[in-house]
Amino acid sequence: MNSSMREFRQGALEILPVLVAATPIGLLWGTLAAGKGLSPLEAGLMSGSVFAGAAQFVALEVWRDPVPWMLLTVTALIVNIRHVLMGASLSRHMRGIDRRWHPLMMFLLVDESWAFSERRVQTKPLTLAYYFGLGLPMWVSWTTASTIGAAVGRSFGDPAAIGLDFAFSALFISIIAGFWKGPRTGAVLAASAITAALVKFAVPGAWYIIAGGLAGVAVAALLHTNEAP
Numbered sequence: 001m002n003s004s005m006r007e008f009r010q011g012a013l014e015i016l017p018v019l020v021a022a023t024p025i026g027l028l029w030g031t032l033a034a035g036k037g038l039s040p041l042e043a044g045l046m047s048g049s050v051f052a053g054a055a056q057f058v059a060l061e062v063w064r065d066p067v068p069w070m071l072l073t074v075t076a077l078i079v080n081i082r083h084v085l086m087g088a089s090l091s092r093h094m095r096g097i098d099r100r101w102h103p104l105m106m107f108l109l110v111d112e113s114w115a116f117s118e119r120r121v122q123t124k125p126l127t128l129a130y131y132f133g134l135g136l137p138m139w140v141s142w143t144t145a146s147t148i149g150a151a152v153g154r155s156f157g158d159p160a161a162i163g164l165d166f167a168f169s170a171l172f173i174s175i176i177a178g179f180w181k182g183p184r185t186g187a188v189l190a191a192s193a194i195t196a197a198l199v200k201f202a203v204p205g206a207w208y209i210i211a212g213g214l215a216g217v218a219v220a221a222l223l224h225t226n227e228a229p
Contacts, residue, residue, distance in 0.1 A: 004129040011116070011133020018112045019141045022053075026142045029056055030149020036063045044147035051107065051139055054209075055079040082213045086114040093117065093126040101128055108135030184223050192216035 026047070033043040033056075050056055055076040062071055087106055094102060105128075113134040117126055196212025203211075 004127075007127045007129035008133040011130040012137050013133075014116055015112065015134045015137055019137055022138065022141055023145045025053060026145025027149035029053065029060070030146040030151070031153060032057075032060050033146070034150040034153050036060055037065070038150060040147050040151040043150035044143055047146035048139070048143040050076070051110070051142065052076070052080055053110075053142065078207065079209055081210050083109060085213050085217065086111070090114055090117055090126075093121045096125060097128050097131075105131055105135070108132070108139060110135075110138060113138060187223065188216045188220045191219040 029047070030040075030043050033046070034040075038046070046056065058075050058079050059072050062068060062075060083106075086109060090105075090109065094105065097105070108131070113131070116134050117131060120126055120130065192212040192215050195215035196208045199211040200208035
């Protein structure tokens with residue numbers, strides 16, 4: 001097995017628990033999409049081209065006939081604006097990867113692939129094969145589960161009834177915990193969490209995502225400034 005295959009295999013094995021958690025969420029989204037009138041093909045194409053679970057769930061909440069395209073566009077932008085921060089963070093580790101692959105890497109960027117990549121670079125450089133090992137299985141799993149969910153309708157039931165709706169969040173929290181480096185890490189996480197929670201209750205829409213991310217960045221920058229000689 002050559003080095004690229006080993007790297008891809010490592011990424012695929014590390015993302016496997018995420019796939020287990022993501023599958024019922026994809027089925028749930030497909031079921032909800034079918035309830036809004038989307039066919040299995042339309043649901044699959046949406047998941048395959050958008051590939052943003054949170055934005056897709058929010059989009060279904062405002063989906064109606066006729067489709068409010070402008071509202072959907074703005075909502076998706078708000079929810080996914082965190083990708084700008086994640087992309088900026090990940091770009092520091094992509095310098096050794098051919099720039100022609102960068103657009104595809106950004107398309108496959110989700111919370112989990114970002115977190116695993118950031119954890120990876122703490123011990124060794126990020127490689128294209130490893131990143132694709134993370135991203136491609138996620139894309140295939142999410143798109144497939146969404147399509148199946150739309151095809152079978154509500155026969156799967158509601159994953160939330162047995163707590164599977166929280167599985168994704170719990171897994172991501174455990175990944176983030178791996179970045180712990182002491183009180184400074186706790187301060188950044190606490191600032192993000194508290195700000196997001198307060199904005200969630202005070203402001204309608206998905207602005208809490210942006211607020212939480214910016215609060216974390218601000219606290220990290222402040223701590224870095226204070227640390228500098």
